[in-house]
Amino acid sequence: MGAALTLPGKLVLLGAGRMGSAMLEGWLKAGAEGGKIAVIDPAPPEKTARLIAEAGAALNPEPETLADAAVFVAAVKPQMMDKALSGVAPALRAGNPLVISIAAGKPISAFKAHFGQAAPVIRAMPNTPAAIGRGITGFAASAEVTEAQKALARALLAALGEVVEVDSEEQIDAVTAVSGSGPAYVFLLAECLAKAGEAQGLAPELAEKLARATIAGAGELMIQSGEAAEALRRAVTSPGGTTAAALELLMDERGAGLCDLMTRAVAAAAARSRELAG
16 A cells, blocks of 8 residues: 555645546545545535545635645536636636646646646546546646646546656647547447457347457456567467457558558547647
8 A cells, every 4th residue: 555645735626527536536545635625516426425525525615715725636528628717717826736637628728828827737638447447647747847746646647547647748639549539449349349249140248248358358468467469469369270360351461450540540539639629
């Protein structure tokens, strides 16, 4: 068990949806002091509301009471962000808190517009497995963020799973395309694998169960073994066997294989991420 999560001061969480609630639960499990946490959400889930009350955290306090906040975590949907910030940012701005956003498509500049150009801002991109603590979050920091603030951000984001830092905000678009959107690619693979099983005569329920367990198990094997995906793939591919027959199609080097298709898909997602960020 690691050291308890120590907050340097008041932490304000804006948004208690799936991600926000997962973070709050993770912080409290890590030993964060509930009395230092304030949650802003007009209608938090019942489970989260109970957690807030039991931890002694504040729910929807008056903005004026948050002026001394050390950390502000924005976890509302991107399309709601500017309206939500307009209600709390003026009260927090004078204290110059560390701002952490997990909103897709919202650049660092969008938060500086509310908190000032000197604000230390971290833009983070988690993915949906973060809701169960098994995600991975990539983050980029503005020049104003200190090393101590980066360490705090890593500790706070660790509530969602693994955490990695990228060299520049521009790389968040690639993070979004690979890991942010990535779970959907995996879910599609499960769909396609199940349908392929049906085409071979399996009952739909059985085909889906086989596909789901295979993908979940393979993912867990990658985590526990620590081996590279390529090494694991080679280990289960016997020359001239059934797996090799399938991979001959999936690894078609003429531009029709899975790797080429995935490269184009990720490029499309990255391009759209850049468009959304403006």
